[in-house]
Amino acid sequence: MGSQAAWRLAARGAEVVGYDRFAPGHDRSAAGGETRIFRSAHFEESRWVPLLKHADVLWEELQRETGRELRRLTGCLLMGPTEHRQMATVLESIAEHGLDHEVLDVDALAKRFPQYRLEEGEAAVLDRRAGFIRPELSVQTAARRAEELGARIRRYTEVKEIVPVGSGVEVRTDSCSERFDAVVVTVGPWVNDLLPDLPWEVEVRRLVSAWYTPTTEAWFGEERPAFIRTAPHHFYGLPSPDGVSVKIGLNRTLHRLIDGPDRLERTVQPEELEIFTELLGRFLPDLHPDPTRLSVYMEGYTESDRPLVGPLPGAGNENVILLAGFSGHGFKLSPAFGDIAADLALDGDSAQPIDFITTVGRITA
Numbered sequence: 213m214g215s216q217a218a219w220r221l222a223a224r225g226a227e228v229v230g231y232d233r234f235a236p237g238h239d240r241s242a243a244g245g246e247t248r249i250f251r252s253a254h255f256e257e258s259r260w261v262p263l264l265k266h267a268d269v270l271w272e273e274l275q276r277e278t279g280r281e282l283r284r285l286t287g288c289l290l291m292g293p294t295e296h297r298q299m300a301t302v303l304e305s306i307a308e309h310g311l312d313h314e315v316l317d318v319d320a321l322a323k324r325f326p327q328y329r330l331e332e333g334e335a336a337v338l339d340r341r342a343g344f345i346r347p348e349l350s351v352q353t354a355a356r357r358a359e360e361l362g363a364r365i366r367r368y369t370e371v372k373e374i375v376p377v378g379s380g381v382e383v384r385t386d387s388c389s390e391r392f393d394a395v396v397v398t399v400g401p402w403v404n405d406l407l408p409d410l411p412w413e414v415e416v417r418r419l420v421s422a423w424y425t426p427t428t429e430a431w432f433g434e435e436r437p438a439f440i441r442t443a444p445h446h447f448y449g450l451p452s453p454d455g456v457s458v459k460i461g462l463n464r465t466l467h468r469l470i471d472g473p474d475r476l477e478r479t480v481q482p483e484e485l486e487i488f489t490e491l492l493g494r495f496l497p498d499l500h501p502d503p504t505r506l507s508v509y510m511e512g513y514t515e516s517d518r519p520l521v522g523p524l525p526g527a528g529n530e531n532v533i534l535l536a537g538f539s540g541h542g543f544k545l546s547p548a549f550g551d552i553a554a555d556l557a558l559d560g561d562s563a564q565p566i567d568f569i570t571t572v573g574r575i576t577a
């Protein structure tokens with residue numbers, strides 16, 4: 213979110229300074245692990261589709277401006293019981309917004325994508341304007357593009373305090389204090405540390421990603437869609453861009469809560485893998501059940517899964533724009549939210565349809 217906001221602000225001619233406690237593209241927080249799913253259909257709420265469309269346009273623009281392949285549209289399969297609520301929502305969002313898709317029943321899926329198993333009463337929807345994004349490259353590319361447009365990024369510089377002063381805002385680090393017209397706060401799971409008085413809860417969860425090697429060629433055929441399964445547990449996977457392995461991840465309810473981002477346990481215990489092994493055995497039997505790589509990340513979650521976006525509440529805080537709590541869904545939307553942050557910081561409002569998500573300053577704390 214930070215690198216995208218820097219890009220969008222710099223692109224509009226704003227004078228931008230960015231801070232990162234590490235350096236753009238690091239794997240210490242929410243954005244590591246080589247792939248993130250992009251999709252154009254939404255299975256939680258079809259109201260997200262216009263924001264996905266806006267993000268889609270900006271992903272293309274960033275690729276065009278920089279000549280880097282940040283995203284590859286390989287498609288994404290949503291699989292699960294036809295009666296599952298998310299299956300209905302995805303079909304609703306497809307119909308409402310005329311999205312490019314195919315519906316595959318058990319036989320059609322087995323023929324075309326034999327690496328996946330559907331059970332009786334299940335189906336798959338192939339979202340065609342979907343695929344994977346390269347997160348590390350994308351963060352670095354957006355940050356670099358912002359720098360080319362004049363932004364300065366202070367690497368390995370932790371922000372200690374953000375203080376509204378008069379009509380501006382002061383950013384304090386251990387070594388300096390700088391004053392700005394507005395500040396966009398995109399600290400991911402560190403939000404409670406930097407803004408301890410935030411009136412909304414952002415839970416920090418620990419996410420395990422596991423990589424498995426295929427035992428058949430089917431995984432790396434001509435079509436290599438990402439996938440999301442809705443039931444019996446919500447989980448997802450992506451064939452790795454290097455054609456070597458398949459990354460599997462779980463959903464919110466299967467991620468442990470942690471006390472804070474500085475207490476992240478990076479070692480994965482064998483018992484944490486049991487659920488992965490169970491899901492692989494039942495739905496992805498052509499993956500070798502021993503993982504070849506395990507990595508741990510973290511992310512901030514709100515109760516509703518909707519992010520906190522907007523100026524902080526309270527007199528004097530209108531120039532402190534918060535983007536937090538993306539609840540496992542933020543990467544695909546990051547250029548759109550970077551653009552919205554630029555709208556809010558420069559114009560005080562955004563024409564993007566964000567009223568249905570938690571627009572922070574409009575809520576009475």
Ligand SMILES: Cc1cc2nc3c(=O)[nH]c(=O)nc-3n(C[C@H](O)[C@H](O)[C@H](O)COP(=O)(O)OP(=O)(O)OC[C@H]3O[C@@H](n4cnc5c(N)ncnc54)[C@H](O)[C@@H]3O)c2cc1C
Nearest residue numbers: 213232233241242249371399400402538540541542543544
């Ligand atoms: C394993 C995993 C899989 C995911 N899969 C998907 C997916 O497939 N599709 C999708 O759309 N989304 C996905 N997400 C969600 C997405 O990656 C996140 O929503 C997104 O990265 C959140 O961005 P952010 O900028 O809010 O936080 P982060 O990416 O965590 O970035 C926060 C930044 O703030 C910096 N920072 C923190 N505190 C300070 C400070 N005090 N001073 C200076 N800098 C500071 C950190 O160094 C970091 O660079 C996934 C997340 C995880 C963890």
